[in-house]
Amino acid sequence: MSNEAEGGCQCGGVRFRLMAAPRRVYCCHCTECRRQSAAAFGVSVIVPVDGVAVLQGQPKTWARPTASGGSLVCAFCPDCGSRLWHKAADCLSVKGGALDTVPEPTAHIWLGSKLDWVVIPEGVERWDGEPDTE
Ligand SMILES: [Zn+2]
Ligand SMILES: [Zn+2]
Secondary structure, eight states, X not given: OOSOOEXXXXXXXXXXXXXXOOSEEEXXXXXXXXXXXXXXXXXXXXXXXXXXEEEESOOEEEEEEOTTSOEEEEXXXXXXXXXXXXXXXXXXXXXXXXXXXXXXXXXXXXXXXXXXXXXXXXXXXXXXXXXXXX
């Protein structure tokens, strides 16, 4: 995968670049991703915590508590509201649709809450909930 993948928000006010190759790319079928993305599932591109450089604009952040007792810092464009990435203690989860080129997923996760009509391709890695991290 490219080290120079760029992305941005819907209005173009915020632009960023991935500074590291993605560790994993998940299609996440959890209810948080569904609500957050206002779509049937989310695409999460996992990079190191310092794996994003802002090229233009200034994202705003909002934090929400996680099920494990931590906190997730969510970055978004202050003008158009597009969600850009989520920062956890040990990684950044970049919203796949914010990237100019959306990478192919390496796994589908949280299949326990997947919508019935979403069909998962044969042969891809599957997790009913949160995947084990390496
Ligand atoms: Zn924007
Ligand atoms: Zn999710």
